[in-house]
Amino acid sequence: MDYIKIFDAIYTNLNKVEDTGKVADYIPELSKVDPNKFAVQLTTIEGSKFAFGDWQERFSIQSIAKVFSYVLAYSRVKSDLWDRVGVEPSGTAFNSLVQLESDRGIPRNPFINAGAIVICDILVSELQSPKQDVITFIRDLAGVETINFNQQVAESEKAFGFTNMALVNFMKSFGNIHNDIDEVMDLYFHICSIEMSCEELSQSFLFLANNGVVPYSNKRVLSPSRTKRANALMQTCGFYDEAGQFTFKVGLPGKSGVGGGIVAVHPQKYCITVWSPRLNAKGNSYKGMLFLEEFTTHTALSIF
Amino acid sequence: MDYIKIFDAIYTNLNKVEDTGKVADYIPELSKVDPNKFAVQLTTIEGSKFAFGDWQERFSIQSIAKVFSYVLAYSRVKSDLWDRVGVEPSGTAFNSLVQLESDRGIPRNPFINAGAIVICDILVSELQSPKQDVITFIRDLAGVETINFNQQVAESEKAFGFTNMALVNFMKSFGNIHNDIDEVMDLYFHICSIEMSCEELSQSFLFLANNGVVPYSNKRVLSPSRTKRANALMQTCGFYDEAGQFTFKVGLPGKSGVGGGIVAVHPQKYCITVWSPRLNAKGNSYKGMLFLEEFTTHTALSIF
C-alpha cells in the first residue's frame, strides 16, 4: 500500500478542518511547543518505514511512556501485579480520586496516573537503579542510545504535581504504595519527561505487533500471550475516558500522551505514531485521533 | 483445527474447577434452569460448524439481544443515535443510576440497560410494529422461524423491573426518552425474554465476522465500516464492568447475558457461543468466561 500517498491525502484533508484543540499548558515546558507541528511514522514488522512531516523531531511523550514502564514491570513481576492494579477502563477522568476511593486504593488500570504510579512503586522495589534501568530498557527497544529524560520537564512536573501527590498519598493510605513516596514520584515524574520522535516510538513499540519479539534484534520482551494482553489493555484503557471512542473510530490498540503523541499497534502488521500537539477536551491529540480514524477507514486495516 | 477435540479438553479441565457462580434468580423463570447445563458452538464464515454439549437447547439470551436491537437501530437511524447514547465503557455496574446522573441522562453505551432502553425508544419511533419487526430481524439473521419471545419471562421482567423503570423515568426527566414509557419498556422487556440456542446465536452473529454480510443469504446487514464499529463496541462495552477483563483474557469482541450465554466474534473467521448458567459476581457466565479464555489461549486466535 502506498502509505505516504495516504498520509499526504489525509493530512491535506485535515488541514481544512479547524483544529479546536489546545496545547497542554499545565507546565510551562509543554506550552512552548509549536502547536502546528505534525508528524506521522509507520514501521512494519518487516522493517519498511513510511514517514511524513516532523517525524524525526523529538517531543515529550508523556503518558505514552506508561506502556514502557508497564511492560517492564509485567515482564519482571511474577506475583502481585494484578492484586495491585486492575485491567478495567476507568470511565472517568485520568486523575480521578473518586474512583480510587470507591476502589479502596486499587487503580483501575496501569495507564491512568494512579496505576502508573503503582507500576513505578513496583519498579522501585524490583530494580537496582530504577531510572537508569527504565531508560536503558527504552533505548534498547528503540535501538537509540540518545533517548533521555528531560530534567527540566521532570522538575516542572514535580513542582506542579499536586494531584499526583494526592493520588500517591491516598494509595499509600490504603497500603498500595510500598516504598518511600518521594522515590516513587521521582521515577514517575522522570518517566513522564521522556522525549522521543515518531520514528523512535514506532520502532520501540514494534515488539507489540510482533508477538513480543523486537524484530530487528530478535530479542523477546514479552511472551506471545502477554503481548496480546498488553495490546488488549491498550485497547480498553489507552485513552483515558475516550478509550471507547478510539476503539470505535480507529479500531487499533494504542496509547496517547498530553504532549500530542499517539502510538497505535496493528498486531502482526505494523506500528504507527502520530504527533500533533493540540489536545481535545479529553486530553488526546485532536488531529492525531482524526488522522488515525481516517487512516484505518481508508486502509480498512482495523483489527475488527 | 480440531475444534471439537479442543472443546472436549477444555470442558474436561473446567470440570475440575469448582464453579463458584450463581444462577440468576431475580425472576423466578431464570432460577429454574438446570445450573449444570453446558454448551459451546462455533460456526465459521465458510459454514463449518463445531458443537459440544447442549448446543441445540434454547435458553434465555437476555442482554445478548441488545446487540440485535442495537444493530437494527444502527442500520436504520441516520442522525441522532450518538447524540443520545455514547460509546464508552461504563466502568460501573450495568444498571448504575449514578453515572446516568453525572452524564445528564445520556447512557454510556447501547449495551448497558439504560442504553438499550434508549435504543428501544429509537426503535419505537422508527418501526411500524416494533416487537414484530425485531423478532423478524432476528429470525432472518438466524434463518430460523421459530425463534420467539417468552411471554412469561417478559411479564416477570416487567413485574420485577423497578430498576429499569427508574432508569427510563430518569432518562425521560432529561428528555432522552421520546415515546410513552410503557410502550418503550414493553419492547425492552420482550427483547430481554428472547430464547435461542447456541447454534442459533452463532449463526445469527455471523455477519459481524463477515464484514456485515450474512454468509448463507448474502444479505448485507451493516456496511463494513459499521460492522467494525459494532465489533469495537462489543469489545469495550460487551461485559458490563468486566469488559476490560474479557478483552484482557479472551481478546475477542463479545456480549454476555444473565441467562449464562456469551457470544464472541473473531472478525474474518468465526463466531463462537458458550452457555453455562452460573454467573460470576459481575453477572457474566463463570465457566463461559473461563472456557473462552482457555479457547483463545489454546488456539492463539485472539484479535490482538
Add this chain to the structure above:
Amino acid sequence: MDYIKIFDAIYTNLNKVEDTGKVADYIPELSKVDPNKFAVQLTTIEGSKFAFGDWQERFSIQSIAKVFSYVLAYSRVKSDLWDRVGVEPSGTAFNSLVQLESDRGIPRNPFINAGAIVICDILVSELQSPKQDVITFIRDLAGVETINFNQQVAESEKAFGFTNMALVNFMKSFGNIHNDIDEVMDLYFHICSIEMSCEELSQSFLFLANNGVVPYSNKRVLSPSRTKRANALMQTCGFYDEAGQFTFKVGLPGKSGVGGGIVAVHPQKYCITVWSPRLNAKGNSYKGMLFLEEFTTHTALSIF
C-alpha cells in the same frame, strides 16, 4: 417587640437589593405566579399575630407540606420509620439518585423527595383514606376548613414527575416501597399541591413551637421529645443542600418549598412564615432567606 415595624424596615431594605432569583417553572401552574408577591406573618404561641404584605393570599406550599406528612406518620408509626428513612442532611441536591444508590434505597431524611415518598408509602399503609386524612390533619392544625389540594397542580406534577417516578421505582427495587407505586405517588403529588396562606402556615406549625400542643385547641400532636426532634430535623434537613447556610445565617429550624414559601419555628416563642416566589440556585426563596437572616439578626432571636 414591634415586629410590624421591623418587617417594614427589612422589606424596604430588601427592595434595594436586586432579586436575582427565578420563579419555579418546571410545571406551568407554578410559573404563572406574580414574582413580586411578598408576605410575612408571625404568630406567637400566646396568639399574637403580626403580618405584612400578601399574608392572606394562598400559594403552592409544595415541599413545606412534607413536614405535615412526616409529623402525621411520626405520630402514628411505632416501629420501622427510622429503618426506612434517615435523619442526616443529604449534602446533595434534593432529588439525587446518586445518594440513594450508595445508601441502598434508604433516603437520607424525610424532607428530600425520596424520603417524603417513603413517608407517603407509610401513610398509605397506615391510613384508611390517605389523601382525605392528610388534608383533614392539616385543616385541623390550621383551624381552617377550606384548605385543599389543587387538582390541576397535582396532575401537572404527575405529568412532569419523571424524576420522582425514577426515585420511587428505584426505592421499590431495594424493597423500600411496600404499596402500589401509583397509589403512593398519587398521594405524594397531591400533598405537593396544597395551597395555604402565610397566616395559615404559621398557625398550623405553631404546635412545633409549643412542645407539640396546638395552642388554641390544646390538642397534642406530638410528645415534647418528638417535637424537639421534628424541629431538630428541620434544622439539619429543611433546606435541601442549603440547610447549613440557613442554620448558619438564620439559626432557626424551618422548611422551604419551591412555591417560594419558608416557615421557621422559634421553640417556646413563635412561628414565622415568609413568601417570595423567586428562588435562588438551590431552590429556596431568594428574598425569603434574606428576610429571615435580617430578622433574626435584628431581633437576636435565633436559637443559638
Add this chain to the structure above:
Amino acid sequence: MDYIKIFDAIYTNLNKVEDTGKVADYIPELSKVDPNKFAVQLTTIEGSKFAFGDWQERFSIQSIAKVFSYVLAYSRVKSDLWDRVGVEPSGTAFNSLVQLESDRGIPRNPFINAGAIVICDILVSELQSPKQDVITFIRDLAGVETINFNQQVAESEKAFGFTNMALVNFMKSFGNIHNDIDEVMDLYFHICSIEMSCEELSQSFLFLANNGVVPYSNKRVLSPSRTKRANALMQTCGFYDEAGQFTFKVGLPGKSGVGGGIVAVHPQKYCITVWSPRLNAKGNSYKGMLFLEEFTTHTALSIF
C-alpha cells in the same frame, strides 16, 4: 438541678449497655488509652461546676481542637474565609476526597479534615508563630497555662497521615492552599495532638454559651452574631456524617474527636464535656453520644 445525681443515674444505666465501640488505633498513641475511662463535666455560664469520673484527666482532644482553630481564624480573617470553605454538612465520611473533587477543592465546612487544613493554611498566613499562637489562644480560653501539644502524637499523626497529605495536595492542585504544604500540615498535625481534660474543655468552650465573652475574664472572643454562627456550624457539621443524628437525639451544638471526647454547648446556659474512648462506626464516642442523649432527654434542655 442536681446534675451530679443525673450524671450518676445515666452512667449507671449506660453500664448495663454493652459498649460495642472501638478505641481509635490508626496511630499507636491513641490505642494505648484505657477504653473504660469515663468522664463528664458541666460548667454553667455563672461558673457552677458539676463533674463525674475522670474529669481532671487529660486526653487527646483531636478534632475538638478544630473549633479552636476555626474560631481563631474566624475572629481574625476579614475577607475570604467563606470563599475557601463552606458551611454545609458533608453528608459523607470526614476525610472524603470524592466530595472535594466534586466541589473543586472547596471543603464543605471547617470541621471536616479538609476544611480544618484550609483553616490551618489561613492561620499560617495570618499568624506570626502559628503553633505558639494557637496554643496560647487555647490556654487563655481555658485559663490553664500547662495545656500543650503532645509531640509524640503529632509525629505519629504525620507518619501515618497519608489521607490528610492526599487532601492537602489535592486542594493545592485547585489553588486552595496558599502556603508550603509541610508548614501547613505541621500546624495541622500539632493541633490534632492537643491534650485537655473535660474540665478544661468545658471551661474553654464557655464563651460559645455566653454570646462570645469568656465569663470569668470578661474577654470578648467573638461578636454575638458570630458566636451564634459558630454554634450553628457545630450543630450542622460537628459530627461528621452523624451530625443529623446528634442534632436529632441530643439537640445541642457540639463537636467530637476520635480521642473519645465530645463538647456540647447550650447557649445562654452551660457547656458540657464527656469522654469515653470507644468510638462507634462513625468515629464518635459511643457512650458519649448515648450519655448526652439521655442527659438532654432527662433535663429537657435541648435548644429545640
